Amino acid sequence: MIEVEGLSKRFKSKQALNNVTFTAADGKVTGFLGPNGAGKSTTMRAMLGLIAPDSGHALIDGKPFASLRAPMRAVGAVLDAKSAHRSRSARDHLLALAYTNNIPERRVDEVIDMTGLTSVAKGKAGRFSLGMSQRLSIAAALLGDPHNLVLDEPINGLDPEGVKWVRDLCRYYAVQGRAVLLSSHLMSEVALTADDLVIIGQGNILETTTVSKFVAEHSARSIRVVTPEPDKLKAIFSSAQEVQVISDQRTPADPPVGEVFRITGADLVTAAHVFAQAGLITYELIEEHASLEEAYMALTHNQVEYQTKPVAEVTR
Template sequence: MEFNGVCKSFGAKPILDHVSFTAPDGVVTGFVGPNGAGKSTTMRILLGLIAPDEGAALVDGVPYAKHRAPMASVGAVLDARCAPKNRTAYAYLKSLAYTNNIPKSRVDEVLDLTGLASARTTKAGRFSLGMGQRLAIAAAMLGDPRNLVLDEPVNGLDAEGVKWVRDLCRNSAAAGRAVLLSSHLMSEVALTADTLVIIGHGSILRCTPVADFVAEHSRPLISVVTPDADKLLRCSRIRPAYVSQRRRSRTAIRATRARS
């Protein structure tokens, strides 16, 4: 998946400013930035839901709209509440399969894959946010796509569900798929992605391997705050000057609290 000089404004407000990066096959690309940085707009442009003012977004070398089998090209999760509320999980997926020439047997496969087999006759309107997220992922996987686009896929999921999404991303990349995973949580993406694309105010700030970024921004230090610095010194190898400084800081904090 490629983005080449993509620009987009809504009225007088610029959203994307010459966004360029690649999410290659066999790699989980983490797309990170604060809320409002332009992540969702970038993904919607890739899927042809928004037209860029300049530049182009390509899937396997061509615009997404030109793929004859779109669900086999890209599986996307942009909204956990994508299914009609009055349709069951099975009916929703079956309709997608029918309109995209996907075998009906695939519906049961993705229900099993996402842990929704027991809820196949439950209407989507009764799903929790986490179950709705699983249903959206089931729809994305229906066409056994060559690329995955996941926008904040762990929202609403419990710890087991979060781990399942991580495994899905890693296994998909290991199978040769390109995976584009967006989040505003750097800590979550760092546990899943191989490379990072960092966006801020609509501009790409950095593209880097996750391991390099973590190494650059980590410090091999442990900070300990204690009311008994002398005892800590006797039981450890911490430098005295550092402990003394922390002790004075603790005293200052206590004095401030007393005055307030």
């Protein structure tokens, strides 16, 4: 279990963390989500004793990292894909880590095998692609068969097979009762892998919840309808106060004729029956869910440190 309590950290004028508190529980994958510069890496570095917080603390299985007797067995971390010595082979890099942490040599070959690095294990780490370096960092994190995993953007640079492998690894570790903390910018990725969710923006915890709760609360349903009889459609719902009918933009996938509307507050089956009774002609009638990514972006929109301009404005 990883407990973070009241962590604050300022870098000169930048308050990177502000009273950050959350727990990554045993048996769960905890997604740590936030936009660029939100404070994810700073929190993880503080957990691993790599930076000293101004206040607060982080505990790994109840102890500060610095007091762990066998740190690699307590926690495996991927913080920086390019951390291996450039002129060392992947295997030598792992062997050096194993020797200094009392880990047997056979475990080195096990993690090389697990991470799919066998064919390049003798290659110099400095010549590795980002994806291979990421696999090597994960291999190093797994060396001590740790009870906790801290993975900072572990899927960066991985191909789809590698991404799936990281997902499976996280689930496998959690099922064994270990704690996995997984940072990402992408809600879609976290939603596929995590149980619990910690959302951070500009150094502040915005929400601690579970993925299933977040999905239930934020994936609002609506109905899209294309009809040549817009007045009839509006009249059908004119006395239903909970139902809203608003014009929507046509997409290339829509039929080329009729007007497009989005209806909220009514479910698909009821709407279909009501339309049939009223004799409303529809060319399209579908139920849609707002994407989780949209809900996450709405939550963090004001917390994004590096605001972008819409592409149309930049290229004008």
